[in-house]
Amino acid sequence: MVGPRPAVAAEPAAIPPPRRPLDPHTRLRGWYGGVLGWAALLTPPGPAPRLRLGVRFDVLDVPAEAGRAALRHLAPGSPVASLGGRMRLLVAAGSAPEVPGVLDWLEWGALPLDLAVLGAGAHMEAPLPPGQGLAVQGAAVWLRPPEPGGEVEASLPTLSALGGRGGAPDLVRVLDTVATHCHRLRLRDGCPRPAVGP
Structure with a gap:
């Protein structure tokens, strides 16, 4: 006759290690790094990936109204982003x-x-790639996104003394247009308007 078996202590269930949270910007960095070949990086303290400037391009940051006036001097493939106004x-x-x-x-x-x-x-916030979902209010967006596989640098405004290519827009014209509109905005917003009426 076999006696009762001694109680065996059950082994504790193995608890898997915690998963790392999914990075919400993985696709964003993949588009910039993999599709465009641009260096995107995450810089503390903000969670949005940022693009390093001075390597592939520099940026003129202007009021939206002045920027719209300059669009006529930019090549059709020249990227333009927007952030706030x-x-x-x-x-x-x-x-x-x-x-x-x-x-x-x-x-x-x-x-x-x-x-x-x-x-x-310097750095700028990396705008959401086209077709990657809805932009968050206040986040940077592309008004004219860069073309995947295209050579963006060839479409950017430059000075001929800096080695500008034949088809590149003239930076002097872009700056003159932007400066003119920035000055007009300053005059419009800073000067008191004449009173209307008797």
Whole structure:
């Protein structure tokens, strides 16, 4: 006769290690890095991936109204982004240090203009790729997205002295247009309007 079996302690169920949370920006970085070949990076403290400037392009950051006026001087494939009420016009890498001198030459240098140029060492928020879902309010978006497989640099405004290519738009014309519209906005918004009536 066999006696009762001794109780065997049950082994604890193996608990799998916690999963790493899914990175919501994996597809975004994949599009920039894999499809376009641009370096996108995540910079603390913000969660949105950012694009390194000064490598493939620099950026003119202008009021949206001034940016819209400059669109006629840009090549059809020239990328343009928007963030809030501002436009980000991509220009040839290396243009940022030249912009103050060009504005002086155009006689805009002495006036306060609502435009900024960002180049080497700066970053911009990476806009959501086209067809990748709905943009979050306040996030950067592409108004004219870069073409996958295309050579974006060939369509960016440049100075001929910086090695501009034959079909590239002229940075001087873009800057003159943007400066003119920035100045008009400043005058319109900063000057009191005449009273209407008797």
